[in-house]
Amino acid sequence: MIQSFIKKGSFQDSVSLMLISKKLSNLDEVDEVSVMMGTPANKSLLTATGFWSDKFNDATPNDICVAIKTNNDSINVVDLISTQLEDALKNIAQQQQGGSKLLKARRYASATQKLPDANLVLISIAGEYAAELAEQAIDDNKNVMIFSDNVPVNDEIRLKTKASSKDLIVMGPDCGTAIIAGAPLAFANVIPKGNIGVIGASGTGIQEVISQIALLNQGITQAIGLGGRDLSQEVGGISALTALKMLAADEQSQVITFISKPPAESVREKVINAMKLINKPIVALFLGSTIDKVQDENIYFAKTLDQAARLACLLAKVEVAARALPKVTKQTISGLYTGGTLASEAAMLLAQELHLSINEDHDKGIMLDENGHKIIDLGDDFYTVGRPHPMIDPSIREQEISKLGAQKTVGVVLLDLVIGYGANPNPAESIIAGYKAACAQRSSDNPLIAIATVTGSQQDPQCRSQQITALTENNIVVMDNLPEAVLLAKKLITPTKSTGSLKSYPLLNHISVINAGLRSFAEDLQSSNVSVVHYQWAPIAGGNQKLAAILKKLN
Amino acid sequence: MNRAINEANQAIIERIRAARPHWIGVVAAKEAVPTLAQGYKLLHAGPPISWQDMTGPMQGACIGACLFENWASDEKPALDLLANGKVEFIPCHSVNAVGPMGGITSANMPMLVVENITHGNRAYCNLNEGIGKVMRFGAYGEEVLHRHHWMKESLGPALNDALKLFENGIDLTALMAQAITMGDEFHQRNIAASALLLRTLSPKLALLDRNKTEMAKIFDFLSVTDQFFLNLAMAYCKSVMDSAAQIQEGTIVTVMTRNGKDFGIKVSGLGDEWFTAPVNTPQGLFFTGYSQNEANPDIGDSAITETFGIGGAAMVAAPGVTRFVGAGGADVAYEVSEEMSEIYLDHNMLLQIPSWNFQGCCLGLDVRRVVETGITPLINTGIAHKQAGVGQIGAGTVRAPLACFEKALEALAKKLKV
Numbered sequence A: 001m002i003q004s005f006i007k008k009g010s011f012q013d014s015v016s017l018m019l020i021s022k023k024l025s026n027l028d029e030v031d032e033v034s035v036m037m038g039t040p041a042n043k044s045l046l047t048a049t050g051f052w053s054d055k056f057n058d059a060t061p062n063d064i065c066v067a068i069k070t071n072n073d074s075i076n077v078v079d080l081i082s083t084q085l086e087d088a089l090k091n092i093a094q095q096q097q098g099g100s101k102l103l104k105a106r107r108y109a110s111a112t113q114k115l116p117d118a119n120l121v122l123i124s125i126a127g128e129y130a131a132e133l134a135e136q137a138i139d140d141n142k143n144v145m146i147f148s149d150n151v152p153v154n155d156e157i158r159l160k161t162k163a164s165s166k167d168l169i170v171m172g173p174d175c176g177t178a179i180i181a182g183a184p185l186a187f188a189n190v191i192p193k194g195n196i197g198v199i200g201a202s203g204t205g206i207q208e209v210i211s212q213i214a215l216l217n218q219g220i221t222q223a224i225g226l227g228g229r230d231l232s233q234e235v236g237g238i239s240a241l242t243a244l245k246m247l248a249a250d251e252q253s254q255v256i257t258f259i260s261k262p263p264a265e266s267v268r269e270k271v272i273n274a275m276k277l278i279n280k281p282i283v284a285l286f287l288g289s290t291i292d293k294v295q296d297e298n299i300y301f302a303k304t305l306d307q308a309a310r311l312a313c314l315l316a317k318v319e320v321a322a323r324a325l326p327k328v329t330k331q332t333i334s335g336l337y338t339g340g341t342l343a344s345e346a347a348m349l350l351a352q353e354l355h356l357s358i359n360e361d362h363d364k365g366i367m368l369d370e371n372g373h374k375i376i377d378l379g380d381d382f383y384t385v386g387r388p389h390p391m392i393d394p395s396i397r398e399q400e401i402s403k404l405g406a407q408k409t410v411g412v413v414l415l416d417l418v419i420g421y422g423a424n425p426n427p428a429e430s431i432i433a434g435y436k437a438a439c440a441q442r443s444s445d446n447p448l449i450a451i452a453t454v455t456g457s458q459q460d461p462q463c464r465s466q467q468i469t470a471l472t473e474n475n476i477v478v479m480d481n482l483p484e485a486v487l488l489a490k491k492l493i494t495p496t497k498s499t500g501s502l503k504s505y506p507l508l509n510h511i512s513v514i515n516a517g518l519r520s521f522a523e524d525l526q527s528s529n530v531s532v533v534h535y536q537w538a539p540i541a542g543g544n545q546k547l548a549a550i551l552k553k554l555n
Numbered sequence B: 001m002n003r004a005i006n007e008a009n010q011a012i013i014e015r016i017r018a019a020r021p022h023w024i025g026v027v028a029a030k031e032a033v034p035t036l037a038q039g040y041k042l043l044h045a046g047p048p049i050s051w052q053d054m055t056g057p058m059q060g061a062c063i064g065a066c067l068f069e070n071w072a073s074d075e076k077p078a079l080d081l082l083a084n085g086k087v088e089f090i091p092c093h094s095v096n097a098v099g100p101m102g103g104i105t106s107a108n109m110p111m112l113v114v115e116n117i118t119h120g121n122r123a124y125c126n127l128n129e130g131i132g133k134v135m136r137f138g139a140y141g142e143e144v145l146h147r148h149h150w151m152k153e154s155l156g157p158a159l160n161d162a163l164k165l166f167e168n169g170i171d172l173t174a175l176m177a178q179a180i181t182m183g184d185e186f187h188q189r190n191i192a193a194s195a196l197l198l199r200t201l202s203p204k205l206a207l208l209d210r211n212k213t214e215m216a217k218i219f220d221f222l223s224v225t226d227q228f229f230l231n232l233a234m235a236y237c238k239s240v241m242d243s244a245a246q247i248q249e250g251t252i253v254t255v256m257t258r259n260g261k262d263f264g265i266k267v268s269g270l271g272d273e274w275f276t277a278p279v280n281t282p283q284g285l286f287f288t289g290y291s292q293n294e295a296n297p298d299i300g301d302s303a304i305t306e307t308f309g310i311g312g313a314a315m316v317a318a319p320g321v322t323r324f325v326g327a328g329g330a331d332v333a334y335e336v337s338e339e340m341s342e343i344y345l346d347h348n349m350l351l352q353i354p355s356w357n358f359q360g361c362c363l364g365l366d367v368r369r370v371v372e373t374g375i376t377p378l379i380n381t382g383i384a385h386k387q388a389g390v391g392q393i394g395a396g397t398v399r400a401p402l403a404c405f406e407k408a409l410e411a412l413a414k415k416l417k418v
Helices: A015-023 A038-047 A054-058 A077-094 A108-114 A127-139 A153-165 A203-215 A237-250 A265-276 A305-323 A340-354 A394-404 A427-440 A466-473 A482-493 A521-528 A545-554 B001-016 B056-068 B077-084 B142-164 B174-183 B191-205 B212-224 B226-246 B301-308 B311-317 B319-325 B330-340 B367-373 B400-417
Strands: A002-009 A032-037 A063-069 A120-123 A143-146 A177-180 A183-186 A193-200 A220-225 A255-260 A282-286 A299-301 A334-338 A366-370 A372-375 A410-418 A449-455 A478-480 A513-514 A531-535 B021-028 B042-046 B088-091 B110-116 B122-124 B253-259 B262-267 B275-278 B283-286 B346-355 B359-364 B376-384 B390-397
Touching: A002 A054, A002 A077, A015 A032, A015 A077, A015 B283, A015 B319, A038 A063, A054 A077, A063 A077, A063 A334, A108 A513, A108 A531, A120 A127, A120 A183, A127 A153, A127 A255, A143 A153, A177 A203, A177 A255, A183 A521, A193 A203, A193 A237, A193 A305, A203 A220, A203 A255, A203 A305, A237 A255, A237 A265, A255 A265, A255 A305, A255 A427, A265 A282, A265 A299, A265 B226, A299 B301, A305 A478, A305 A482, A334 A340, A334 A394, A334 A482, A340 A372, A340 A410, A340 A482, A394 A410, A394 A427, A410 A427, A410 A482, A427 A449, A427 A466, A427 B275, A427 B367, A449 A466, A449 A482, A466 A478, A466 A531, A478 A482, A482 B262, A531 B275, A545 B001, A545 B367, A545 B400, B001 B174, B001 B226, B001 B346, B001 B359, B021 B142, B021 B226, B042 B056, B056 B077, B056 B142, B110 B142, B110 B226, B122 B226, B142 B191, B142 B212, B174 B346, B191 B212, B191 B226, B226 B253, B226 B301, B253 B301, B275 B330, B275 B400, B283 B319, B301 B311, B301 B359, B301 B376, B311 B319, B311 B330, B311 B346, B311 B359, B311 B376, B319 B390, B330 B376, B359 B367, B367 B400
Parallel strands: A120 A143, A120 A513, A193 A220, A193 A255, A255 A282, A282 A299, A334 A372, A334 A410, A410 A449, A449 A478, A513 A531, B042 B088
Antiparallel strands: A002 A063, A032 A063, A177 A183, A177 A220, A366 A372, B021 B110, B110 B122, B253 B262, B262 B275, B283 B390, B346 B359, B376 B390
């Protein structure tokens, strides 16, 4: 039985209506539904296909004719189909959704045409094909990150050697993680921008260190992956050395963190020697290898991932502070402490950094006195005869600070400020007075830098932050702890090694990616506002060797 | 080696760019293709095929042609004539012609004459009969024959006379450049081009000294035949690709066509040799009452439009037909054209597509790129019922089979001794 109705004055194109016919015909309540505009041709088609209803005599080419074949008389089919038709027409109108399109290409050449400034190819195709594509990219002067594994080691060596000769880097094979110029490459995290550059032969190692860095409220510049085999004897750390050069030249990367599993001994030596040539502090973590030294020149060795992160953050804060201060190269450091243990730790740390020896007998509170560097505990009995402890009455330290004004060889004064119950109600006031008096005797080409640490909490009567504000408002630098304060002091008096002009790597400033393989990597890049083209890679000629060989000759 | 190929391809592209086909007349097929004048001969779509291998629509059209030419009085004697090998079959492409669907063209059917005035060569195509029960889809009833006689006696001559009133026929490139901005891709949708054509013809048609009722019939036919321009677009593309094929080197495809059994291509560097592979069956949307099971395998010379770079390759130009490729609509159409641009060497700035950021249509289909990527040309096509006589049952898309491109590539390698 045919039931029918006309929807007047609603023009739709025939394709939309064919789609709707198809959809409505799928409803259980009907056998088949025909939806057509009432043109003469359609009317004859409705007749020919057995959908004719005399109601359609009145239909104009601007009316929709709906014919329903059904034997179902338990419900009002016309109402049902009419409602469904309205919904379907509405859907058509709404179907045009927006959203930015992912740029796609099916050939390497068209990928490069669509993204002419592409400078990195991210490869996650089957390992057996990865090397060929990587080589094409390197020949085309592009950097490469190979996520794929199962790439033969000889291919890796060949690719890395070629890339290195063109000042390009190959990250990987089997490189899971990198963040370059803010772009997440494969497995990556959203980490705040900072001044720590990370290099890693371990993907999850990089991810853990950078997330610890974020937890410590610091950030990174780049995270360069190497792939697990880079530091092996065969490969010889080719990409590790390139990565170090890249970060050495990268101004934003003020501290470098290097993470790997234990490398081959000869490679480790090569890497450490390269690190020593870089005029930046470097945290090195060779996971699992036994390290006797804590520090070797500018290299700080860590034993665990979190320790590497903490060290890096400490150094990062010192670098930031140092860059805001004038250098006092070749001057000495003087420490005037009211806390004995603080003086003792400061002396120990400074002795370690400057390779000095500590005064074991602590005569007159002198904890260290060598090469002009001096750290004194003003709470020593020698100073407190007949007067209150300087934590209560800081006037003795105020005088000592002001005296430094005349001691022109002293470039940095290290100070503590102890608050809490029992302590002076406003110790900052005394430090400021002493420092002002000292500075009055100095000129701008012979400044005295004061670096303080504050012991005590926000809830103490003097209030930690108020004391800090008072100090910083008077140009006294406040660091969070003694290692930071001591490292900063050392940094200020140490002349910068000249490294000559370094070759810069444009990749670190701007990245534009051709993604071959996993589409989700391209989508992640796009959602991070990185320019990317997704290269829907497939083997040439579907993997037919014979045809591929012909193409090679004919191309 | 590659240098010679690239130079040859570049020369082909230049010829395609320089070509300026004009519609200059409508003549009897036997005038356009003299061999048809004697004996029982029929042109058909696609690479060469025998009567036994033809599918329903083409066989139906053959019967129709026999009746039209009065070679037989009825269906039965027509079938005898055809089945007994009395009729010679010639591919349209072998005589500078093209024909949609079955492509069956006989001596006295009117043909469009298109001349590429740059290179001086001509191409021919029969006239579009409209939709529904039509010969190109295999219908051959009274109504069909009646229309063909009317086209032969009235429509064809009138159009020919009107065209004579133009200085140099009608410049089809100019018209198509406008129509593509109005949403035509010239294979599944020609409504804008057909309307522009009628607009151009009307003042000259009005000057003809003919019976008013007869003229009204002609105007009426042209005003409702949305695909009228398709046959002109096909002749247009044929004349362009024939002139390109004269280079006889290079890797650009100059013919793609189907006969319901095989898909055939020709490649510039391989001259007149056919490379064939079994056709696929189009997928699409069907008129109510019909389904995929009844669809005839891919058929017709109309894939000459995709050979030139319009039709499926210009899907993004035609919002009206985009949903034939799937539910995604405009997005999918964009993807199709982007995908197609991977296998063509260049773009044709004479036919700019606004919805493609004014990029030109694809140009220069390269056998190498098809084999390299495995991307086969997507063809927009009408769908015929597989039984003779039913006609069109839907429309959709179909892919060219990869194998014919692979065969051509191997032949190129052999010819070039690589």
